[in-house]
Amino acid sequence: MPDANDRLTYRDIKADIMARIQNRRWGPDQVLPAEVELAASYGCARATVNRALTELTDEGILERRRKAGTRVRAAPLRAARFEIPIVRRQIEEAGAVYDYRLISRAECRADAEPRLGGVFAAGEPLLHLHCLHLADDRPFQFENRFISLAALPQARDAAFDHLGPNEWLVSAVPYSEVEVSFLALGAEAPVTTQLGVEPGQALFCMERTTWWEGRTLTNVRLFHLPGYRMTTRY
Amino acid sequence: MPDANDRLTYRDIKADIMARIQNRRWGPDQVLPAEVELAASYGCARATVNRALTELTDEGILERRRKAGTRVRAAPLRAARFEIPIVRRQIEEAGAVYDYRLISRAECRADAEPRLGGVFAAGEPLLHLHCLHLADDRPFQFENRFISLAALPQARDAAFDHLGPNEWLVSAVPYSEVEVSFLALGAEAPVTTQLGVEPGQALFCMERTTWWEGRTLTNVRLFHLPGYRMTTRY
DNA sequence: GAGTGGTCTAGACCACCCT
DNA sequence: GGGTGGTCTAGACCACTCA
Numbered sequence: 001m002p003d004a005n006d007r008l009t010y011r012d013i014k015a016d017i018m019a020r021i022q023n024r025r026w027g028p029d030q031v032l033p034a035e036v037e038l039a040a041s042y043g044c045a046r047a048t049v050n051r052a053l054t055e056l057t058d059e060g061i062l063e064r065r066r067k068a069g070t071r072v073r074a075a076p077l078r079a080a081r082f083e084i085p086i087v088r089r090q091i092e093e094a095g096a097v098y099d100y101r102l103i104s105r106a107e108c109r110a111d112a113e114p115r116l117g118g119v120f121a122a123g124e125p126l127l128h129l130h131c132l133h134l135a136d137d138r139p140f141q142f143e144n145r146f147i148s149l150a151a152l153p154q155a156r157d158a159a160f161d162h163l164g165p166n167e168w169l170v171s172a173v174p175y176s177e178v179e180v181s182f183l184a185l186g187a188e189a190p191v192t193t194q195l196g197v198e199p200g201q202a203l204f205c206m207e208r209t210t211w212w213e214g215r216t217l218t219n220v221r222l223f224h225l226p227g228y229r230m231t232t233r234y
Numbered sequence: 235m236p237d238a239n240d241r242l243t244y245r246d247i248k249a250d251i252m253a254r255i256q257n258r259r260w261g262p263d264q265v266l267p268a269e270v271e272l273a274a275s276y277g278c279a280r281a282t283v284n285r286a287l288t289e290l291t292d293e294g295i296l297e298r299r300r301k302a303g304t305r306v307r308a309a310p311l312r313a314a315r316f317e318i319p320i321v322r323r324q325i326e327e328a329g330a331v332y333d334y335r336l337i338s339r340a341e342c343r344a345d346a347e348p349r350l351g352g353v354f355a356a357g358e359p360l361l362h363l364h365c366l367h368l369a370d371d372r373p374f375q376f377e378n379r380f381i382s383l384a385a386l387p388q389a390r391d392a393a394f395d396h397l398g399p400n401e402w403l404v405s406a407v408p409y410s411e412v413e414v415s416f417l418a419l420g421a422e423a424p425v426t427t428q429l430g431v432e433p434g435q436a437l438f439c440m441e442r443t444t445w446w447e448g449r450t451l452t453n454v455r456l457f458h459l460p461g462y463r464m465t466t467r468y
Numbered sequence: 469g470a471g472t473g474g475t476c477t478a479g480a481c482c483a484c485c486c487t
Numbered sequence: 488g489g490g491t492g493g494t495c496t497a498g499a500c501c502a503c504t505c506a
Contacts, residue, residue: 009475022409034491045477050492061409066484067491075320075404080414084312139300170309175295177258180314183463184438202436204418209462229417229441243494268472279496284473300503301472474502483493 008044013052016042021061021072028074032062035070058097080232084180084208086166087133087141087222096135102161103130103194116146119209119219125149127156131166132194142194145220152217169210169218177211182230191223202227242278242381247286255295262308266296269304293468294372313464318414318442320400321367321375321456330369336395337364337428341383353443359383361390363399364402366428372379376428379454386451403444403452410446416464417441425457440463 020026032038035053038045053070056189060077064070102233106128110120120126124177131143145165147155158168187201197203254260266272269287273280287304290296294311298304325332340362344354354360365377379399381389392402421435431437440456 007476018409025282028408036491045479047478047494048476050494051475053492064492065486066493067378067486067489069491076409078318078412079315080318081313081315084314086309171262173251173263175310178312179465179467181465182416182438184436184460186434186436200420200434200436202418202420202434204416226418229415231413231415233413234410241495270472279498281475281497284475285494287473298473299505300474301470301505303472396499471504471505472503475500477499478497480496483496484491486490487488 008042008048010048010051010055010176013042013044013049014056017052017056018061022041026072028072030072031068032070032072036192078234080234082230082232084206088164088167090138091133091135092150094135097137099134099137100162100164101132101134102159103132103190105129105160108146116219120146120148120216121150129160130190131160132166133164139195140225142191142223143220144177144191144223146219147218148216151212165218173210173212173217176217179209181207183207185223187223195223195225197226201226202228242282244282244285244289247272247276247278247283248290251286251290252295260306262306264306265302265414266306308437312468313333314468316438316464322398322401325367325369325374328369331371333368333371334396334398335366335368336393337366337424339363339394342380344380349418350453354380354382354450355384361396364424364428365394365398367398373429374459376414376425376457377454378425378457379452381452384451385446385449400454407444407446407451410444410451412445413443415441417453419457421457429457429459435460438464 026032033041035046035049038049042049052129053062053064057064060079061073062070088098091105108126108128110122110126112126112128116126127147127149128147129143129147131145132139133141133143143206146223147165149156152172154172160168183205184202185205187195187197187203189199189201190198191203192199195203203226204224207220208222209219210217243302249454251260267275269280269283272283283446287296287298291298294313295307296304296412297307322332342360342362344350344356344360346359346360346362350360361381363377363379364381365379366373367375367377372433377399381399383390386406388406394402417439419437419439421429421431421433423433425431425437426433429437437460438458441454442456444451
């Protein structure tokens, strides 16, 4: 019995269904009434119920199969959504002054580091950049980036001394396919000197690889200061 | 020009719009035609276009405001979805045999560790558990958990020697509110001995705090082996 | 004020897949 | 075979917010 005389929205229905699940009126693995029945009992159109149920399914609370019906997931399949921050915006939103420095810029081949073997085509020419992102003049994030010169030859003409490679890439090739990983790495040179941390210190690292039409464009490892964490609620 | 004579689905329309954005036919910050016009040009109902545009907005590609219309986000707001794994299922899906061991079980107060101050109510009685999750008899994940005995007194009666606390909690209080963090921590005792790693070794850690009706139920830190990473694509 | 997206309705057809 | 969810349609009203 959710609302009063007013018409129900799909949000009301979502909330009501969620409440029934939390109250155990609809327990784990239990099959819910069919959409038509729910629509009748809520006094609304089937499409409205459908939207509520579809969203709860996307959120991992329900499980739906044609003919089998809708049931409450016994172990809710929880998925956390993390916004992938753009470092400049991240720093500025924290009220600090963003600054950027290019530390080094060199060309190399894809076999320079063993881990690049699985990322780029063998022997492909790469641009290798080390960059530092600062918040209020203090190191905030160290960037170790490789850009494929085979896929993006125009990167050779970009200096990257004032515009960071991320912002350059977003304007050159937005909306590409991306793989993101979070991992923990012990600090090694040159991260240690740039971030001012001890060797071996545990650092939170975000690694990102970007493709465009099947070709690897860039791979980057972003190293954060000790204590950094990514957080979300659900 | 997406399909042939067949009726268009909202997926076709999504794909077509995405393609136009990638081809720069609709560049960054450009305003798209209104829903009614798109519907006319695709030869379908407005609701179908609406669903496509709504999903692209949720995915961070578009930005919509009433009256202002729909525009292409200049810097696509990317959000990555990570499934929060249940360790037993994670191990079994990798084709390994799951095993669980309770390492220690003790009662303490919320001031036992300084970091618990911000999580539990001051001085609250807690159950402190150390657990090990194994894959094929090898350590896979170390669990350092605190459970509020004020909020969950029935935890006192659970032995946790065969059923892990996560599975116990899921059956006791499913569908609660959760905050998840990913962070990097240097290994310390007792993690070092349980996972068999050197002190200071960088470990990927997932921390999770769970509430129910405003009270903190549990806080857990899950430590993974070196090299562990969480990955997703978008 | 007026144009846009947000949502609901009532009806329909179909694909899937359980029994 | 038949019941279920997935999707589309055509129309409608409303809330927001820009100019």
